[in-house]
Amino acid sequence: MVVSLTFTTLTTSATLTTFTTKMKKLEDLQQIISNAVTKLSFPTHPAELYEPIKYILSIGGKRMRPALLLMACDLFGGKVEDALSPALAIEVFHNFTLMHDDIMDNAPLRRGRTTVHERWNQNVAILSGDVMLIEGYKLMMQVENRLLRQILDIFNNTAVGVCEGQQIDMEFEQRNDVVIDEYINMIRLKTAVVLGGALKIGALIGGAELKDAELLSDFGEHLGIAFQLQDDILDVYGDPEKFGKLVGGDIISNKKTYLLIKALELAKDEKALELTDLLINKKFENTEKVKAVTDIYNSLDVRQYAETAMQCYADKAFKALDEINLPDDHKQYLRDFADGLMVREN
Amino acid sequence: MVVSLTFTTLTTSATLTTFTTKMKKLEDLQQIISNAVTKLSFPTHPAELYEPIKYILSIGGKRMRPALLLMACDLFGGKVEDALSPALAIEVFHNFTLMHDDIMDNAPLRRGRTTVHERWNQNVAILSGDVMLIEGYKLMMQVENRLLRQILDIFNNTAVGVCEGQQIDMEFEQRNDVVIDEYINMIRLKTAVVLGGALKIGALIGGAELKDAELLSDFGEHLGIAFQLQDDILDVYGDPEKFGKLVGGDIISNKKTYLLIKALELAKDEKALELTDLLINKKFENTEKVKAVTDIYNSLDVRQYAETAMQCYADKAFKALDEINLPDDHKQYLRDFADGLMVREN
Numbered sequence: 182m183v184v185s186l187t188f189t190t191l192t193t194s195a196t197l198t199t200f201t202t203k204m205k206k207l208e209d210l211q212q213i214i215s216n217a218v219t220k221l222s223f224p225t226h227p228a229e230l231y232e233p234i235k236y237i238l239s240i241g242g243k244r245m246r247p248a249l250l251l252m253a254c255d256l257f258g259g260k261v262e263d264a265l266s267p268a269l270a271i272e273v274f275h276n277f278t279l280m281h282d283d284i285m286d287n288a289p290l291r292r293g294r295t296t297v298h299e300r301w302n303q304n305v306a307i308l309s310g311d312v313m314l315i316e317g318y319k320l321m322m323q324v325e326n327r328l329l330r331q332i333l334d335i336f337n338n339t340a341v342g343v344c345e346g347q348q349i350d351m352e353f354e355q356r357n358d359v360v361i362d363e364y365i366n367m368i369r370l371k372t373a374v375v376l377g378g379a380l381k382i383g384a385l386i387g388g389a390e391l392k393d394a395e396l397l398s399d400f401g402e403h404l405g406i407a408f409q410l411q412d413d414i415l416d417v418y419g420d421p422e423k424f425g426k427l428v429g430g431d432i433i434s435n436k437k438t439y440l441l442i443k444a445l446e447l448a449k450d451e452k453a454l455e456l457t458d459l460l461i462n463k464k465f466e467n468t469e470k471v472k473a474v475t476d477i478y479n480s481l482d483v484r485q486y487a488e489t490a491m492q493c494y495a496d497k498a499f500k501a502l503d504e505i506n507l508p509d510d511h512k513q514y515l516r517d518f519a520d521g522l523m524v525r526e527n
Numbered sequence: 528m529v530v531s532l533t534f535t536t537l538t539t540s541a542t543l544t545t546f547t548t549k550m551k552k553l554e555d556l557q558q559i560i561s562n563a564v565t566k567l568s569f570p571t572h573p574a575e576l577y578e579p580i581k582y583i584l585s586i587g588g589k590r591m592r593p594a595l596l597l598m599a600c601d602l603f604g605g606k607v608e609d610a611l612s613p614a615l616a617i618e619v620f621h622n623f624t625l626m627h628d629d630i631m632d633n634a635p636l637r638r639g640r641t642t643v644h645e646r647w648n649q650n651v652a653i654l655s656g657d658v659m660l661i662e663g664y665k666l667m668m669q670v671e672n673r674l675l676r677q678i679l680d681i682f683n684n685t686a687v688g689v690c691e692g693q694q695i696d697m698e699f700e701q702r703n704d705v706v707i708d709e710y711i712n713m714i715r716l717k718t719a720v721v722l723g724g725a726l727k728i729g730a731l732i733g734g735a736e737l738k739d740a741e742l743l744s745d746f747g748e749h750l751g752i753a754f755q756l757q758d759d760i761l762d763v764y765g766d767p768e769k770f771g772k773l774v775g776g777d778i779i780s781n782k783k784t785y786l787l788i789k790a791l792e793l794a795k796d797e798k799a800l801e802l803t804d805l806l807i808n809k810k811f812e813n814t815e816k817v818k819a820v821t822d823i824y825n826s827l828d829v830r831q832y833a834e835t836a837m838q839c840y841a842d843k844a845f846k847a848l849d850e851i852n853l854p855d856d857h858k859q860y861l862r863d864f865a866d867g868l869m870v871r872e873n
Contacts, residue, residue, distance in 0.1 A: 229698065348576040351654075
């Protein structure tokens with residue numbers, strides 16, 4: 182499962198307008214992307230190759246990754262139009278990973294709509310996904326010649342990272358000895374590198390020095406890890422009314438989250454046996470299982486560990502941010518954005 | 528099924544050495560590729576992502592596509608070393624298409640070895656294939672800056688073409704109204720554009736003018752179509768001892784080849800009913816079916832039609848060749864190569 186990137190829009194945008202009059206609001210950038218996505222054109226033939234691409238792109242999502250790319254360009258004084266095609270490349274690439282991940286996860290739904298391999302068939306989802314990756318490259322190439330190689334290098338590394346993350350995540354399902362460092366590396370690859378990559382590409386298009394683009398990339402990558410850890414916490418401790426999905430879903434599916442890995446590391450003797458039994462034994466009803474596992478988490482303080490880890494990565498993100506050569510109000514914009522991400526309740 | 532590119536090595540190489548002393552023999556170029564493929568290095572972790580890539584690349588093949596890329600570079604006076612990474616890109620890309628095609632075709636074997644999705648599993652084959660496509664881009668980018676955009680544009684078009692060809696081929700399996708023009712377009716996309724693309728990239732690296740690179744690309748594309756038509760003919764009329772695979776395999780699997788499409792177009796009344804019955808009715812034993820369908824082909828002269836079409840594309844290839852601005856002995860080298868391809872018996 183790829184985490185959905187949402188954040189508390191109201192808080193953030195209200196703050197942003199106080200500090201920056203020139204900078205574009207994130208919602209506006211998301212809107213620019215949404216409009217541009219609807220205008221993306223693909224051949225009509227063969228229909229089964231291109232219809233699924235239009236379909237998956239049409240079923241939405243927050244367009245956060247490409248909006249961040251535009252935001253990075255804007256932050257460094259670039260024209261948002263110059264970054265639009267690469268931003269769309271990131272969105273097309275992201276949706277390619279969703280199309281293939283959904284096959285691998287055997288997922289029937291994506292954002293409440295039928296997945297491509299279910300609506301058409303698996304072969305269609307494999308091949309349309311392949312073409313999306315190529316279309317991603319075509320869009321990413323729409324940059325000035327002087328930036329072409331540098332930006333494609335970043336894109337290549339990002340793309341390989343995401344695939345590695347997905348592979349490691351699949352391997353975790355078969356393993357019972359995953360340790361925290363491995364988990365952090367997996368979420369870094371699967372979720373965070375694409376945020377870092379998008380920010381770096383946008384920054385370079387906006388005219389940033391390489392050093393600053395790399396610091397912004399670090400900011401995004403650390404923030405992405407913090408965000409995923411927050412997601413792990415919210416799955417168990419989120420307000421059911423605000424979380425938007427089933428609380429305890431990760432527990433029910435035995436998903437190796439930070440909380441579970443930490444609990445498996447800390448639990449001793451009887452508690453360890455009880456936890457293992459909850460994971461293996463199929464006799465437990467869902468509500469009962471969620472409650473029992475949560476009780477173990479509480480007794481071991483794993484929420485505290487997770488929040489400390491989350492704060493540690495948020496701090497790393499802010500530290501990278503401090504070092505970027507940007508005016509204070511621009512940095513404040515990014516700080517507000519990060520705060521908006523981290524105070525979310527869904 | 529992607530056609531295996533083989534040709535009568537002995538005839539060709541003997542002729543080649545007569546005409547060109549400076550030019551590298553095709554077998555030598557194939558050997559350069561084979562050596563370089565074994566030296567390609569990939570990360571060791573995650574193993575299930577990279578092991579299948581090493582595996583599929585290790586099980587061989589003629590390395591014809593990348594060798595043609597090197598040959599094109601050599602023809603125009605370029606250094607073969609400068610074209611080596613892009614040539615490997617073509618080979619990695621080709622093997623990516625095989626890995627994904629094998630899933631789609633549910634094929635248990637590839638070149639006599641277990642396919643990746645059978646040896647590991649389907650998810651591994653999807654994701655390793657994805658990474659191969661990205662690795663293909665990384666290798667293709669190892670060209671001079673002045674050629675980077677042009678070469679990646681060709682690569683993008685080639686890659687999209689191959690995917691379109693595969694999709695159209697899959698759709699053909701469900702259709703009974705395929706006409707010859709559609710079939711030619713399908714084999715052009717699925718088999719021929721990658722030959723044209725490889726030659727064009729090699730020519731540009733070798734210093735060819737764009738016009739000459741395009742003519743060489745046309746040569747390769749037309750020759751690729753002729754080659755596939757030859758393959759269709761050999762499936763039915765090849766010498767069983769030399770063909771190397773089961774004669775009539777396409778007939779047994781109802782594959783829509785040039786011969787079958789033409790026969791369906793020409794057959795009238797009772798013969799049409801008989802042919803349809805042979806395709807639909809499962810009561811026929813393989814040998815009986817091959818003989819009966821071949822008899823219908825013979826009565827309708829479809830072999831003649833196929834050979835005429837093949838000759839037509841071979842002529843187009845030679846016409847493009849004539850217009851290329853290259854010394855006569857270099858053109859002769861290409862003519863001999865083409866003749867070697869077309870006189871094959873396997």
